[in-house]
Amino acid sequence: MIEALATLLADHRRILVFTGAGISTASGIPDYRGPQGVWQTRRPVYYQDFMASAEARKDYWQQKSEDATAFGAAQPNDVHAAIVALERADRVDMVVTQNVDGLHRTAGTSPDRLVEVHGTNALIECQSCGERTDPGPHHARFAATGEPPDCNCGGHLKPATISFGQSLRSNDLFTAFAAADRCDMVLALGSTLAVTPAADIPLRAARRGVPYAVINRGDTAHDRLGVVTLRLEADVGEVVPAAVALALALDGD
Ligand SMILES: [Zn+2]
Structure with a gap:
């Protein structure tokens, strides 16, 4: 199946790579939507509540601070690296x-070829002026004071992820769908596509008729739509690095 x-x-030559939580589990980041996912035990903080209530902001920063402690040192794995090799x-x-873990960027995917549709925990964003800053100092301040940090402009600071109740960024969607209209192949990795x-x-x-390869452990929402060209039921880490290495070797012949 690696050969296929x-x-x-x-x-x-113009591959759209779409990735989900399954590519980051080997980096030690749990799948939030899985059966044992953090979603099952955590009270979600909605964006509207975050903006309106100091208590909600405190809950939210507490959760994000736990995540930063648990996963802040996570490093990209062989699948992230294989995608970088494909780009190069x-x-x-x-x-x-x-994914909101920022690992594609850390691995070396070019920022102008990367759309993080659900945002990223790797930046903190002011909800008023939009200024983006590194997370470290804000987490340190929250750990020391227990008070959610605010921007110098007075706006509320929040990790630059898309929260519950918040819309995806229209320019990100535009860039991503433009790539979908232009690519000559699409590769979905480690996502339930749900x-x-x-x-x-x-x-x-896929609906334009370009080849669509889906690699995931477990069912995906696209499996029965008649659009998938190659479906591999496997851990992405077992398949993708080897397939990319082989593809690049084939190309060199
Ligand atoms: Zn601000």
């Missing part, structure tokens, strides 16, 4: 990720 994926990758071989049109509108991005490309 490698052949597809070797034959295409000039085969990636865009990487669109549902969360929309994010999952509509690879689907739009």
Whole structure:
């Protein structure tokens, strides 16, 4: 099955890579939507409550601070690195990720070829002036004071993720769907493809008739739509690095 994926990758030059939680579990980041996911035990903080209530902001920063302690040192794995290798071989049109862990960027995916549709924990954003800053000092201040940090402008600071009740950023969606309209292949990795509108991005490309490879451990929402060209039921880490290495070797022949 590695050969089939490698052949597809070797034959295409404008690949849209769409990634989900499954590519980061090998970096030690749990799948929030899985059966044992943090979602099952945590009270979600809605964006509207975050903006309106100091108590909600405190709950939210407490959760984010626990995450930063648990996962802040996570490093990219072989799958992130394989996607970077594919880009350096000039085969990636865009990487669109549902993950908020910032690991594609850390691995070396070019910022202008990366759309983090659900935002990122790797930056803190002022909800009033939009200024973006590094998380470290804000987490340290919260740990020391227990008070959610505010911006110098008086606005509330929040990790730059899309919260419950918050819309996806229209310019990110525009960039991602433009790539879906332009790519010559789409590769979905480690996603159940169940969360929309994010999952509509690879689907739009597939519905244009370009080859669609889906690699995931467990069912995906696109399995029965008749649009998937190559479906590998596997851990992405077992398949993708080897397939990319083989594709790049085939290309060199
Ligand atoms: Zn501000």
